[in-house]
Amino acid sequence: MIRNLTEQDKEHLQEALVKSGQKVTPQREAVFTVLLAERDHPTVDEVFHRAREVMPGLSLATVYNCLETFVGCGLVRQVNHERESTRYCPNLAPHAHFRDKETGQVHDIELPAEVMKSLRSILPPGFDSEVIEISFHGRAQAKESHSN
């Protein structure tokens, strides 16, 4: 179920951590592995339980710490929807999120550069945005999860 990190993923993790002056630890590897294994935008709690299967002693606080670290060094993105628990997403390409009203599932929606551009263009002069978050809320036809 939770396969190990590929060499490539391992390097990716190591590079990002070291670049921001932090260490690769077994806990961080475990959490990162979980994130890549099932790209279903898990909550902290879900990550915690999945990672525990592989590393039983892991604490919740550490999962919070790891995820914060990953966000800090650009390895994953936070996804917030209304006031629900924060979810985490290892997809780094610019994309929007679609939240299914019925199932609560979150899907990534590709965001073409030209749409990004037109969005940026609606900002009045003087407004300088680094982050744009776009989220849709509605119904999605049954669609299998694309765990790539």
Add this chain to the structure above:
Amino acid sequence: MIRNLTEQDKEHLQEALVKSGQKVTPQREAVFTVLLAERDHPTVDEVFHRAREVMPGLSLATVYNCLETFVGCGLVRQVNHERESTRYCPNLAPHAHFRDKETGQVHDIELPAEVMKSLRSILPPGFDSEVIEISFHGRAQAKESHSN
């Protein structure tokens, strides 16, 4: 500071409430008045304190109730940013939000129909969205609040 509702606003409130089978109460009027008086996207707590100046016995629970009611009948919109307290906004026109990194202030950004359309068009078939939320995060040049 907090002036009374205009006749027009009063009718607006009454119509929306009655249409969804609910009553106009002094508390609801007070909360609505506060929302219209200063359109700075206040948190529940801010609404609470402002409304207390006018109606000292008002309880926090009621403010939560009123705001929920207003959202339910389309009088106001919730604005969430990351996991911060929910803010409320009486601007009903479709618009995005810009959150100033430094001050925490939230500004409305007009959302042209054509941008809305291009956004809707990026949804793959099978995805049907009712709500689109767009929020920018960055720095804004000094700009006075437009309390209209």
Add this chain to the structure above:
DNA sequence: TTGCGGATTAGACTCATTCTAACTGATTAG
């Protein structure tokens, strides 16, 4: 070996929000 510093841990804590149960006050039914 000792000391240092980052990482991890369990558990206490915070705080926005929700829930609960009692109360109020207007309206309706007898």
Add this chain to the structure above:
DNA sequence: CTAATCAGTTAGAATGAGTCTAATCCGCAA
């Protein structure tokens, strides 16, 4: 009139995601 009903309000308790704290662990350098 009097009681029953019912939406709305209220204070305070409960919830739960997230944060903080203080102790410990562990790899590395002096």
